[in-house]
Amino acid sequence: MPIATVDPATGETLESFEPLDDAKVEARLAAAHAAFGQYRTSDFSERARLMNRAADLLEEDNAFIARTMTTEMGKPVKAARAEAAKCVKAMRWYAERAEELLADEQPAQADVADSGAERAIVRYRPLGVVLAVMPWNFPLWQVVRFAAPALMAGNVGLLKHASNVPQTALYLQDLFRRAGFPEGCFQTLLVGSGAVEGILRDERVVAATLTGSEPAGRSVASIAGDEIKKTVLELGGSDPYLVLPSADIERAAATAVTARVQNNGQSCIAAKRFIVHADVYDAFRDRFVAGMRELTVGDPADEGTDVGPLATEQGRKDLEELVDDALARGATALCGGQRPKEQERGWYYSPTVLADVTPQMRIHREEAFGPVATLYRVADLDEAVTLANDSPFGLSSNVWTRDDSDVERCVRDLQAGGVFFNGMTASHPGLPFGGVKRSGYGRELAGHGIREFCNATTVWYGR
Known part of the structure; x- marks a missing residue:
């Protein structure tokens, strides 16, 4: 994929960027390595001052960066503003709490004595240069939820962002520079995916975090495993949404619409499989389908738009293939199921609800990355849990x-x-975030996230 800003509402290429050559990549690796040697000795108060300054600048830039995200990946502008505000919140959260989260731990005195020590502590120390391979769907938030804890822990970051959001990627580098972080502390690498292996194998890079597809996660994990380097992976999701007999059906159906189409349906944590008890199935279905039909699909720059275009042309093709396969095998489209006729340009897809889905259909097992929901009727909680876990x-x-x-x-x-x-x-700075099975491993956010890229060092003092 070329490194370019392509407006998904029109398909027009607005700006293209040349990838960094080997010499420029080497210069950035050297700068990151040198920056860590200095930055790791900074104290928490200095890191907090810099992080709070970055938060202030991002808050001032809210309208600008929101427009940039909308232009690059089609996020409705009101959602883009909310994403930027959420990043400000996370930056301030870590600035305020990092020192406490990484405070020295005191093992139980009985264990200390039994080890033969007079005293012992566990100290969290930064690892070094961490490579972040990030996706386009939340182009600011995905990066900040790595960068804020990593920088507050004393690490430095290299960002390989998705190739269709280069302006957002460059903005992030400039944001931390303007905030006063030392040169080399956070750098954007405008490179293609083929350059990731060489960067990850470089001995100056000590760890990696990736949010993205399962194939991308497999690749990064295998390279890092070969080099014996720590990784955190947040991959795909096909989240179940269970509605049981005692539920508030009105609220459940209204929330289901938002849960499915947030970010134009392009979210790993968007609810995708709606598993509804037979006793309330008809009532939920009717409300849910009505809510999906009422959504406004259109220009993401318009304040009244609920669902904008998919971020890439290929993304829409992939979604169409899943829906077409399901319909050909007997699924029923209760709404949607095709491109909206009102949008002749851009990569739009109608909010869709599919019923009568069976295990023979690809969409039963594969993640639908767009505004498409699958609806299941179950007889009891046992069947609901079994179906929810069948992924x-x-x-x-x-x-x-x-x-x-x-x-x-x-x-x-x-x-x-x-x-x-x-x-x-929803993700929140104070709650750990991550998955199991093929959704990845490790955790982001909260104390768990800031400690992922730290060396838990046992310090033992003899008598």
Whole structure:
């Protein structure tokens, strides 16, 4: 894929960028390595001052960077502004809490004495240069939720962003520069995916984090494993959304619409498989389908737009193939199922609900990355849990119920990195985020996220 800004609302290429050559990549690697040697000795108060300054600048730039994200990947502009604001919140959250989260730990005194020590502590120290391979769907948030904890821990970052959001990628580099972070602390590498292996194998790069597709995760994990380097992976998701008899059906259906079409349906944690108990299936279906039909599809720069275009032409083709396969095998489109006739240009797709989905259809197992929902009727909670777990992914899950026994059963048995009751999955700086199975491993955000790229050092003092 060329490194270029292509407006998904029109298909027009607005600006192209030359990838960095080997010499320029080497210069950035050298600068990152040198920056870590200096930055790792900074104290938390200095890092917090810089991070808060970056947050202030991003807050001032909200309208500008929102327009940039909308232009590059089609995010509705009101959602783009909210994404930038969320990044500001995360920066300030880590600036305020990093020192406490990484404070020295005191092992139990009995264990210290039994080890023969007079005293012992566990200290968290930064690892070094971390490579971040990031996706286009949340082009600011995905990066900041890595960068804020990594920089506050004393690491430095190299960003290989998706090739269709180069202006957002360059903005991030400039943001941290303007905030006063030392030269080389955070750099954007405008390179293609073919350059990742060489960068990751470089001995100056000590770890990597990737958010993206399962094939990309496999590639980075295998290279890092060969080099014995730490990785954190956040990959795909096909999150279940369970609606049980005691649920508030009005709220469950209204929230389901937002949960499915957030970010034009292009979110790993968007609810995708709607698993509804037979007792409330008809009532939920009618409300859910009506809500999907009422969405406004159009120009993402328009304040009244609910669903904009998909980010890439290939992304729309992939989604169409999944839907067409399901329809050919007997699925029913309760709404949508095709490109909207009103948009002749750009990569739009109509909000869609598919019923009568069977395991023989690709969409039953594969992630639908766009505004397409699959709807299932189940007889009881056992069937709901079994169907929810019948997926190679395990990122998050949603359950609507007011029955405490349902809650305990779902927390125990749903195979996912999160279980959200009576609401939709969302990430927050204070809550760990990540998945199981083919959705990846490791955690971002909260204390778990800031410690992922730290060396938990045992410090032992003899008598």
